[in-house]
Amino acid sequence: MAISTTPALEISEISRRFGGLRAIKSANASIAQGERVSIIGTNGAGKSTLFNVIAGLFPPHSGYIKLFGEEITHLPPSKRARKGLARTFQISKLFSSLSVIENVYIALKQTKYAGASLMLRKTKGNRWDRARELVEQVGLASKMDTIVDELSHGEQRQLELAMAMALEPKLLMLDEPAAGLSKAERESLTKMLLELDPEITLLLIEHDMEIALRVASRVIVMHDGEQVFEGTPSEIKASQLVRDIYLGGSIDDD
Ligand SMILES: Nc1ncnc2c1ncn2[C@@H]1O[C@H](COP(=O)(O)OP(=O)(O)O)[C@@H](O)[C@H]1O
Ligand SMILES: [Mg+2]
Numbered sequence: 001m002a003i004s005t006t007p008a009l010e011i012s013e014i015s016r017r018f019g020g021l022r023a024i025k026s027a028n029a030s031i032a033q034g035e036r037v038s039i040i041g042t043n044g045a046g047k048s049t050l051f052n053v054i055a056g057l058f059p060p061h062s063g064y065i066k067l068f069g070e071e072i073t074h075l076p077p078s079k080r081a082r083k084g085l086a087r088t089f090q091i092s093k094l095f096s097s098l099s100v101i102e103n104v105y106i107a108l109k110q111t112k113y114a115g116a117s118l119m120l121r122k123t124k125g126n127r128w129d130r131a132r133e134l135v136e137q138v139g140l141a142s143k144m145d146t147i148v149d150e151l152s153h154g155e156q157r158q159l160e161l162a163m164a165m166a167l168e169p170k171l172l173m174l175d176e177p178a179a180g181l182s183k184a185e186r187e188s189l190t191k192m193l194l195e196l197d198p199e200i201t202l203l204l205i206e207h208d209m210e211i212a213l214r215v216a217s218r219v220i221v222m223h224d225g226e227q228v229f230e231g232t233p234s235e236i237k238a239s240q241l242v243r244d245i246y247l248g249g250s251i252d253d254d
């Protein structure tokens with residue numbers, strides 16, 4: 001499956017402060033193409049900040065970021081997106097008065113499904129088909145023609161995911177996609193993530209431990225702006241350190 005040994009994402013010595021607060025002290029990671037990695041940690045650990053730095057929302061104070069071998073540390077978010085990086089919250093521009101499928105159709109306009117083909121008619125047909133496919137994939141088949149305003153919070157998040165997928169990302173970054181979802185919605189989200197195209201690299205911040213551990217083959221634990229542990233889902237389950245972090249909020253590293 002692996003076409004290249006170049007990592008999908010490489011971050012080196014990344015730090016980010018907000019005033020005197022060191023939100024990320026020094027982050028280092030290399031994520032292989034097609035790898036599924038979860039980032040867990042209590043509130044304020046620096047997980048979203050790390051995503052923001054990777055997506056280009058704010059620059060890091062040190063270090064570099066490489067996307068598929070190319071340095072992107074100082075590129076604007078839009079250029080990173082064009083290189084295959086998609087992040088749910090950033091591109092979730094839902095059109096609240098349009099239907100589910102219309103939203104996805106619009107997202108597809110930014111991709112190869114755009115009308116620049118000689119066979120415009122055929123392309124247009126394909127775009128609706130593809131939109132329908134994506135809506136089904138995120139578990140919203142029964143809401144195909146529902147206006148976004150009438151969706152539940154959880155359903156809107158599923159739609160955001162369909163729109164991220166429409167961009168055909170090579171690196172998909174999801175920040176707590178299960179937040180606010182019902183049990184049934186969580187299950188369909190998990191299924192969708194497990195069935196994701198194996199070539200897509202997934203970086204997932206998830207508070208729901210069951211999803212975080214089920215979807216990923218590797219888990220990074222952050223605490224107080226630092227990576228404090230990394231391992232397979234079973235190593236995470238067995239880790240006393242991880243248990244202490246979640247129970248106490250402070251670490252006793254003896
Ligand atoms: N834009 C910002 N301005 C100031 N402080 C921020 C900003 N974003 C995050 N922080 C702070 O950085 C720390 C890490 O936050 P965050 O990355 O959101 O953690 P997590 O996603 O792990 O809960 C927190 O103390 C938070 O208050
Ligand atoms: Mg967060």
